[in-house]
Amino acid sequence: MKNPLDSLWGTVISGLVLTVVLYFLARSMMGA
Amino acid sequence: MSMEFIQYGLGRWVHIMAGVMWIGLLYYFNFVQVDALKKAAADNPPTGAGITKHVAPRALFFFRWAAVVTVLMGAMMLGDKIGLALLFRERAYIPIGIGAWLGLIMLFNVWVLIWPNQKKILGFTPATDEEKNKARRVAFLASRTNTMLSMPMLFFMVASGGIFRRAIFGG
Numbered sequence: 001m002k003n004p005l006d007s008l009w010g011t012v013i014s015g016l017v018l019t020v021v022l023y024f025l026a027r028s029m030m031g032a
Numbered sequence: 033m034s035m036e037f038i039q040y041g042l043g044r045w046v047h048i049m050a051g052v053m054w055i056g057l058l059y060y061f062n063f064v065q066v067d068a069l070k071k072a073a074a075d076n077p078p079t080g081a082g083i084t085k086h087v088a089p090r091a092l093f094f095f096r097w098a099a100v101v102t103v104l105m106g107a108m109m110l111g112d113k114i115g116l117a118l119l120f121r122e123r124a125y126i127p128i129g130i131g132a133w134l135g136l137i138m139l140f141n142v143w144v145l146i147w148p149n150q151k152k153i154l155g156f157t158p159a160t161d162e163e164k165n166k167a168r169r170v171a172f173l174a175s176r177t178n179t180m181l182s183m184p185m186l187f188f189m190v191a192s193g194g195i196f197r198r199a200i201f202g203g
Contacts, residue, residue, distance in 0.1 A: 005176035008063065015183030022184045026130055030123050030201055 039108055047105035051189075053098035055182050057091050062179045065091075066172070084154065092150055099142045103135055127197055131188030138178045138185065145174035 004010030065083065072080030107114060110132070116122045117129035149171035152159035159167060191200045 003173075005173055005180065008067075011062070011176050011179050012183070015180040018180060019184040019187050022130055023187070026126055026188070027201060029120060029126050 039111060043105050043109045047102055047109060050098045050101035050105060053094055054102050055186070057095040057098070058175065058178055058182060060091065061095075061175055066175075088150075089154060089156075092147065092154075096142050096147050099139050103139050106132060106135060124197065127188045127201060128192035131185055131192055134181050134185035134188065138181055141174040141178050146171050146178075149174075 002010075004014050065088070069080045069083060072078060072083065110117050110128070113125060114132075117125040117132055120126050120129050148157075149167035151157045152164055152167040153171060191197060
């Protein structure tokens with residue numbers, strides 16, 4: 001499998017996905 | 033001038049200015065320079081020498097020191113709440129705690145992975161061609177990792193205070 005960080009768009013999409021994952025993690029940690 | 037003015041007023045101002053410089057240069061490297069150098073290397077004769085000699089070292093200087101100033105000012109603003117934030121000990125400090133951890137990982141990448149390898153690539157420290165190729169890959173991936181991490185880092189920075197935190201994460 002190709003490393004998504006090799007492409008600029010792969011990097012941006014990975015950043016967006018990570019943001020969404022961490023957002024829901026933060027919400028659950030905050031009991032929201 | 034009160035300590036509160038220095039900690040929150042000047043601290044936040046300098047934190048954001050240094051942060052703009054740090055992430056601005058990170059985006060310059062990733063969105064502009066990497067591709068430009070690739071194209072310059074394909075020119076006949078190659079035309080990237082000026083960027084490597086004059087632009088990259090100057091950009092890297094402001095990049096790595098802006099990272100230090102950004103993190104120091106962030107730590108100063110957190111003050112005695114830094115433990116609550118980094119250990120996620122209080123609900124209100126969870127978003128800034130996540131943002132702070134992302135920023136710390138990025139600072140580590142700058143000083144431990146990007147800068148020492150860039151020194152080899154740019155010829156500031158001696159390295160064989162094989163070592164330079166390896167350094168290029170490590171520095172590139174660390175820089176791309178920081179670009180990826182900058183997105184949630186900035187989200188949690190702007191989502192961490194007052195009305196923004198309440199709007200995004202609820203009361």
